[in-house]
Amino acid sequence: MSAALFEYTLRLGDDALIDGQRLSEWCGHGPFLEEDVGVANTALDLIGRARLLLAYAGTVEGKGRGEDDLAYTRDEREWRNVLITELPRGDFAFTTVRQFLLDAFNRQLYERLCLSLDATLAGIAGRAVKESEYHLRHTGEWVLRLGDGTRESNRRAQRALDDLWPYTAELFESDPVQEQMEAQGIAPATASLRAAWLHTVEPPLRSAQLMIPGNTWPQTGGRQGMHSEHMGFLLAEMQFVQRAYPGQAW
Amino acid sequence: MATNGPTPDIDRARDIVSRIKDPEIPVLTIADLGVLRDVGVEGHRLVVTITPTYTGCPAMKAIEDDIRATLHGAGYHNVEVRMQLSPAWTTDWIEERARRKLEAYGIAPPRPVGSRGPIHCPQCRSTNTECISEFGSTACKALYRCLDCLEPFDYFKCI
Numbered sequence: 001m002s003a004a005l006f007e008y009t010l011r012l013g014d015d016a017l018i019d020g021q022r023l024s025e026w027c028g029h030g031p032f033l034e035e036d037v038g039v040a041n042t043a044l045d046l047i048g049r050a051r052l053l054l055a056y057a058g059t060v061e062g063k064g065r066g067e068d069d070l071a072y073t074r075d076e077r078e079w080r081n082v083l084i085t086e087l088p089r090g091d092f093a094f095t096t097v098r099q100f101l102l103d104a105f106n107r108q109l110y111e112r113l114c115l116s117l118d119a120t121l122a123g124i125a126g127r128a129v130k131e132s133e134y135h136l137r138h139t140g141e142w143v144l145r146l147g148d149g150t151r152e153s154n155r156r157a158q159r160a161l162d163d164l165w166p167y168t169a170e171l172f173e174s175d176p177v178q179e180q181m182e183a184q185g186i187a188p189a190t191a192s193l194r195a196a197w198l199h200t201v202e203p204p205l206r207s208a209q210l211m212i213p214g215n216t217w218p219q220t221g222g223r224q225g226m227h228s229e230h231m232g233f234l235l236a237e238m239q240f241v242q243r244a245y246p247g248q249a250w
Numbered sequence: 251m252a253t254n255g256p257t258p259d260i261d262r263a264r265d266i267v268s269r270i271k272d273p274e275i276p277v278l279t280i281a282d283l284g285v286l287r288d289v290g291v292e293g294h295r296l297v298v299t300i301t302p303t304y305t306g307c308p309a310m311k312a313i314e315d316d317i318r319a320t321l322h323g324a325g326y327h328n329v330e331v332r333m334q335l336s337p338a339w340t341t342d343w344i345e346e347r348a349r350r351k352l353e354a355y356g357i358a359p360p361r362p363v364g365s366r367g368p369i370h371c372p373q374c375r376s377t378n379t380e381c382i383s384e385f386g387s388t389a390c391k392a393l394y395r396c397l398d399c400l401e402p403f404d405y406f407k408c409i
Contacts, residue, residue, distance in 0.1 A: 034382060034385070048302075048304065120335075123338075127339070
């Protein structure tokens with residue numbers, strides 16, 4: 001097995017699953033019916049993506065762990081998602097701005113991953129890029145509506161952007177795993193990814209009258225399993241059934 | 251019938267599988283949708299290849315189960331359902347005949363990928379329509395409304 005490929009695939013899968021889990025918390029709590037359905041549908045796409053990625057990670061690892069083992073029996077320190085995905089859902093502006101930043105990232109990442117020399121990741125990316133492009137169209141419209149809406153909606157969207165921005169640096173962090181994947185032609189280079197991402201998010205934020213914060217202190221640690229205080233609560237809820245009834249299936 | 255013995259009757263199997271309906275849109279078969287990619291034989295095993303529409307679409311599991319159950323019922327016991335991700339599914343794979351069936355069922359068919367043409371109301375054919383929500387009752391649909399006959403309708407998302 002390739003330890004770096006396992007680690008890299010796990011990162012992709014964990015980002016998708018934790019983002020999907022947070023979004024799914026809105027199911028039944030959306031501000032109105034159409035948006036309730038919209039957020040839940042996006043969550044479904046992300047969880048579906050996570051299933052494919054975690055199943056593949058299990059295959060790469062070669063120890064017989066499947067998608068469910070990886071999703072439901074890993075402890076906090078074994079999770080590799082970026083911190084931005086695990087932050088509590090906050091208000092609708094916070095969820096929307098976070099999803100917009102992540103959709104733009106996923107759109108760029110998976111477009112490049114379509115050219116990955118790893119055929120399975122390239123295949124998953126071909127599906128994922130179309131979905132993220134659709135999600136981005138949806139969250140982009142909402143960012144405009146909230147940012148350039150009322151004084152209250154602008155205030156909330158700006159506050160969300162200020163709180164979230166320091167967490168975006170982690171999306172472009174490099175380390176030996178990332179470098180090895182880049183060298184093998186499996187992962188795209190983080191530097192060009194960051195430029196493309198900025199190019200995607202800046203114009204809509206500007207049109208929405210939202211100001212990108214200046215220099216901020218980057219919040220990182222997720223890739224090494226160092227999570228925020230919110231992660232344990234999220235896992236407790238997500239993993240409860242498998243922890244209480246190990247191996248239970250239906 | 252074909253278990254581990256003789257080579258499975260491929261033409262009959264292909265005919266049976268291509269008539270399986272989509273669980274959410276029962277006017278379309280999985281062949282109409284472009285989900286069914288191939289029916290083949292490897293040794294004594296029948297291999298059915300399908301491509302998911304959306305990665306999170308819950309119907310994919312139902313389709314897989316339907317294929318297995320239908321083939322078992324027809325005497326095919328050595329069956330593998332294989333998920334093929336690449337090339338990624340696109341609404342352009344839905345053929346003209348299937349588009350007409352969708353519309354008759356009350357779902358506006360997807361535009362060709364990249365097209366910006368109008369979306370027709372499946373009830374009165376008016377092009378005076380607007381999007382209510384980018385997402386609808388299933389992963390593959392958006393919600394629209396006709397501004398002439400005032401009926402809401404599902405639009406099959408173009409992807």
